[in-house]
Amino acid sequence: MGESDIYEAVIGLEVHAQLLTDSKIFCGCSTKFGLPPNSQTCPVCTGMPGSLPVLNRKALEFTIKTGLAMNCIIAGFSRFARKNYFYPDLPKGYQISQYELPVCEHGYVEINAGGKVKKIGLTRIHIEEDAGKNIHEGGPYSLVDLNRAGVPLMEIVSEPDMRSPEEAGAYMRKLRTILRYIGVCDGNMEQGSLRCDANVSVRPEGSGAFGTKVELKNMNSFKFVEKALEYEIKRQISAVKKGERIIQETRLWDSAAGVTQPMRTKEEAHDYRYFPEPDLVPFMPAEEWVREIGASIPELPDARRARFVQAYGLPEYDADLLTSERPLAEWFEEAVRLGAQPKPASNWIMGELMRLLNEDGISVEASPLAPAGLVELLSLIDAGTISGKIAKTVFEEMYRSRKPASAIVKEKGLLQISDESELSSLIDQVIGANPNEAGRYRGGEEKLLGFFVGQVMKATKGKANPGMINKLLKEKLKKD
Amino acid sequence: MELHQLGVEELKNVLDKGGVSPAEVLDSVFKRIDAIQEKVKAFVTLTREQAYGMAAAAGARGAGALAGIPIAIKDNICTKGIRTTCSSRMLENFVPPYESTVTGRLLEAGYVLVGKTNLDEFAMGSSTENSAFFTTRNPWDLDRIPGGSSGGSAAAVSAGMCAAALGSDTGGSIRQPASLCGVVGLKPTYGRVSRHGLVAFASSLDQIGPITKTVKDAAILLNIIAGHDAADSTSAPMPIPDFTRPAGMDIKGFRVGIPKEYFIPGMDREVEAAVLAAVKQLEALGAIPVEVSLPHTAYAIATYYILATSEASSNLARYDGVKYGFRAGGKDLLETYMNTRAQGFGPEVKRRIMLGTYALSSGYYEAYYGRAQQVRTLIKKDFEEAFKSVDIIATPTSPTAAFKVGEKAADPLQMYLSDIFTISINLAGLPGISVPCGFTREELPIGLQLIGRHFDEETVIRVAHAYEQSTDWHGRRPKL
Numbered sequence A: 001m002g003e004s005d006i007y008e009a010v011i012g013l014e015v016h017a018q019l020l021t022d023s024k025i026f027c028g029c030s031t032k033f034g035l036p037p038n039s040q041t042c043p044v045c046t047g048m049p050g051s052l053p054v055l056n057r058k059a060l061e062f063t064i065k066t067g068l069a070m071n072c073i074i075a076g077f078s079r080f081a082r083k084n085y086f087y088p089d090l091p092k093g094y095q096i097s098q099y100e101l102p103v104c105e106h107g108y109v110e111i112n113a114g115g116k117v118k119k120i121g122l123t124r125i126h127i128e129e130d131a132g133k134n135i136h137e138g139g140p141y142s143l144v145d146l147n148r149a150g151v152p153l154m155e156i157v158s159e160p161d162m163r164s165p166e167e168a169g170a171y172m173r174k175l176r177t178i179l180r181y182i183g184v185c186d187g188n189m190e191q192g193s194l195r196c197d198a199n200v201s202v203r204p205e206g207s208g209a210f211g212t213k214v215e216l217k218n219m220n221s222f223k224f225v226e227k228a229l230e231y232e233i234k235r236q237i238s239a240v241k242k243g244e245r246i247i248q249e250t251r252l253w254d255s256a257a258g259v260t261q262p263m264r265t266k267e268e269a270h271d272y273r274y275f276p277e278p279d280l281v282p283f284m285p286a287e288e289w290v291r292e293i294g295a296s297i298p299e300l301p302d303a304r305r306a307r308f309v310q311a312y313g314l315p316e317y318d319a320d321l322l323t324s325e326r327p328l329a330e331w332f333e334e335a336v337r338l339g340a341q342p343k344p345a346s347n348w349i350m351g352e353l354m355r356l357l358n359e360d361g362i363s364v365e366a367s368p369l370a371p372a373g374l375v376e377l378l379s380l381i382d383a384g385t386i387s388g389k390i391a392k393t394v395f396e397e398m399y400r401s402r403k404p405a406s407a408i409v410k411e412k413g414l415l416q417i418s419d420e421s422e423l424s425s426l427i428d429q430v431i432g433a434n435p436n437e438a439g440r441y442r443g444g445e446e447k448l449l450g451f452f453v454g455q456v457m458k459a460t461k462g463k464a465n466p467g468m469i470n471k472l473l474k475e476k477l478k479k480d
Numbered sequence B: 001m002e003l004h005q006l007g008v009e010e011l012k013n014v015l016d017k018g019g020v021s022p023a024e025v026l027d028s029v030f031k032r033i034d035a036i037q038e039k040v041k042a043f044v045t046l047t048r049e050q051a052y053g054m055a056a057a058a059g060a061r062g063a064g065a066l067a068g069i070p071i072a073i074k075d076n077i078c079t080k081g082i083r084t085t086c087s088s089r090m091l092e093n094f095v096p097p098y099e100s101t102v103t104g105r106l107l108e109a110g111y112v113l114v115g116k117t118n119l120d121e122f123a124m125g126s127s128t129e130n131s132a133f134f135t136t137r138n139p140w141d142l143d144r145i146p147g148g149s150s151g152g153s154a155a156a157v158s159a160g161m162c163a164a165a166l167g168s169d170t171g172g173s174i175r176q177p178a179s180l181c182g183v184v185g186l187k188p189t190y191g192r193v194s195r196h197g198l199v200a201f202a203s204s205l206d207q208i209g210p211i212t213k214t215v216k217d218a219a220i221l222l223n224i225i226a227g228h229d230a231a232d233s234t235s236a237p238m239p240i241p242d243f244t245r246p247a248g249m250d251i252k253g254f255r256v257g258i259p260k261e262y263f264i265p266g267m268d269r270e271v272e273a274a275v276l277a278a279v280k281q282l283e284a285l286g287a288i289p290v291e292v293s294l295p296h297t298a299y300a301i302a303t304y305y306i307l308a309t310s311e312a313s314s315n316l317a318r319y320d321g322v323k324y325g326f327r328a329g330g331k332d333l334l335e336t337y338m339n340t341r342a343q344g345f346g347p348e349v350k351r352r353i354m355l356g357t358y359a360l361s362s363g364y365y366e367a368y369y370g371r372a373q374q375v376r377t378l379i380k381k382d383f384e385e386a387f388k389s390v391d392i393i394a395t396p397t398s399p400t401a402a403f404k405v406g407e408k409a410a411d412p413l414q415m416y417l418s419d420i421f422t423i424s425i426n427l428a429g430l431p432g433i434s435v436p437c438g439f440t441r442e443e444l445p446i447g448l449q450l451i452g453r454h455f456d457e458e459t460v461i462r463v464a465h466a467y468e469q470s471t472d473w474h475g476r477r478p479k480l
């Protein structure tokens, strides 16, 4: 890292988030995906002569909600603008977007940067329509699918406040978490409902000036955002060190090659000829409406995390993870509400539950196991009915079969053995079978206790009450 | 008088009395059309078959304010299943899959569509000479133009090829041809009539309105087509009065503004004399002429040609050969675009697209588009100021009577001056009407323009009707 220690990166992100409205932004067509090409279209979203856009209020509501959740000022007067360019997937020859009067401005989100809280400024959040999709099948033609044309998007533009790929990654994750918390975007980068472009430049550390910025595109996962930035920053630093000039250009991330490649330079860039959209009247969201939208915002991840630490005594790490997704946090809180101890509940969720969900590739909303199941399991453990070790087996079985813990314990004979005489004779057998180890233990090698516990567990297939084994073993090994 | 010469109100009376069927009315109309269409060339498409079907349906239903009334529609207003060409190669074979709001409302009222009328390509022009198909002739003198861009509609009404027609007016395109053809043309307040289904030329200026034989007929049609439309965000949610009510009321004490900037040296002496005589006539009816000033009038044409072409350059971007309409081949995408647009558009359309593209270009936007918007505000304020002291403003509609075919075709600037008296009204969004107010020695009609306050079509109709009924200009028909 000797190379880069006198340079720092300056990163700003432009994030496009697809809004979870049922219908498109300017017509009544459905936003559903995966349907036959051009089946979700009408004269408006195919740009027929004489058709006119009519704003979907829900899209505006979602944008205002996002702005409020990200500490923005909501404009009292806002309007659409046309961004003009020719492309087959853009049916009108212009995109209805916003230019000089966006819905939201001057916001911020907080990220965790190296253990410290850092504010990342948001320049603006505006609302616009998505384009369709060009399909190249080979052959001397291309096909156009306009199902996606007119799906509402938000563009969230940050200030150039990030200094490392990690900060950019943390910012993206934070945006995603908030968007999903407030239910305006599903945040799926792989499927393109969350897209990210980056502006990145380098400069001598501590310098107030900005270097020439390069725009990065085509980073369709959090990992790629970080990798592309990492590559690009190294590329720029080494270029600057060699005395080369950085060219203002757009570069594409090539994830296969692990490099960024030039796409177009500024000189070839479009002149979008923005001007106010005359087909839509400017809008002035009523203060009352904005207040109502604000009131509908749920507790956001930062606040929730702080509360989890305070109210439940959870470590920061647990609170952070549990609040990363609203349904997960809710799953946890439901378990606690039903009587679970917070820390054991957190352990089970972060450990077993997450493991099983990840294996199955499903989200917590789709979990076959409900919080009540975990609560029952925890109570069986507390009562000494099953051992902690057996509980893992029971947990997985509950998850797979959707049966209650008690039924599984009964069915499979997994009751914990807490009978002193039964355990006592078992322990005698184990000690008798391992005279060497018994001798060494008695000679002072007390860490061999674990070995004997393991042997007893093995003999009982994990059903022995660990507390009792410990107690009995210590007594018996001392006696002789 | 023969049936085809009758207007809406007269024809309605005849049909209501019985004895004449809608089909007989159509017989008369199509007989007239067959006799003179070759000479006048008012129609791009005749819908004879549909018309008889609609007439039969109207005969059966009976009710409906326009049951059985034969009406022509300018060919830039979308009619479902009936080709809508905008008199352009680009849309020569375009058949809209949807109905415009205005024709939808006419359908509900039982109208009979006679055909689609010729216009300057995409409504850009003042003579119909810019039609890609042919030039419509003025029924008063077949060597002369009928005005434009709604020249086909005005000629059809004037020559008795329909009872009434719809046109569209962006800078005078209803009023100027009405004036030159000796009929009534009403441009409603911007936002009064839905633009949904009107193929856009300049969205912030376009407005649909009636072209009729009498002022009362214009009011009857306005009653049907006016009113808020959820499909057009710029249509005003204003109450709709009965516009025929003021037709017949006196105008005693009405203050009529005469803008000094509209009576300029160099304007046609006969036109000036006829309009001043009309003012005298209004005075005789009890109105009070008052000189007013509209100081920014001189900037109207420049302002209009920047704003209208800017919007047009964007509105016409959708004609790219990808989705519908004309397509010329090319070896790649760019060449396909260029060939399609080079061959699909006529010279005037291309000129305006280029002007507008230039005005919106980065580096020029503020100097042109930005400045023009500011002047537009000043022009609006001129009218607001004037309307503090008057109820209505009277001016000539056109500086000259109909000119010869080809006379101004080579000089776009001369042509643009044809709209010098009508353009400001579009920039200000006001309602305006043209009523016949005399003839030149060559038997060419002259029009009086009356301009009202925003959404005060009632006063416009009241004054225009009082004037019309006190003269017999509207009773004259071309000898054809």
Ligand SMILES: [Zn+2]
Binding pocket: A024, A027, A028, A029, A040, A041, A042, A043, A044, A045, A046, A150
């Ligand atoms: Zn649609």
